Amino acid sequence: MxxxxxxxxxQFYLQHLEKTKIFDILCSSEVVGYFKYVNDILIVYNQxxxxxxxxxxxxxxxxxxxxxxxxxxxxxxxxxxxxxxxNTLSFNI
Numbered sequence: 001m002x003x004x005x006x007x008x009x010x011q012f013y014l015q016h017l018e019k020t021k022i023f024d025i026l027c028s029s030e031v032v033g034y035f036k037y038v039n040d041i042l043i044v045y046n047q048x049x050x051x052x053x054x055x056x057x058x059x060x061x062x063x064x065x066x067x068x069x070x071x072x073x074x075x076x077x078x079x080x081x082x083x084x085x086x087n088t089l090s091f092n093i
Contacts, residue, residue, distance in 0.1 A: 017062070
């Protein structure tokens with residue numbers, strides 16, 4: 001049987017990383033927003049810092065973050081599609 005605490009341990013570790021390493025990376029970058037649900041993370045940042053931002057995450061954490069970039073101004077996150085226009089965001093399920 002699966003251990004009931006097996007899902008909690010990664011969450012505790014991710015929270016620890018957020019407080020010790022990820023917070024510093026977010027503060028030093030041009031991050032507009034950081035949103036997390038369980039193990040899905042949405043980070044909104046300036047496109048000019050794209051490569052340096054990903055390197056900072058992969059070099060300073062034990063995780064290998066693989067970005068899912070927007071295509072045609074759309075991005076999927078948590079079974080939703082976020083569409084970006086000039087001044088607004090729209091959400092579709």
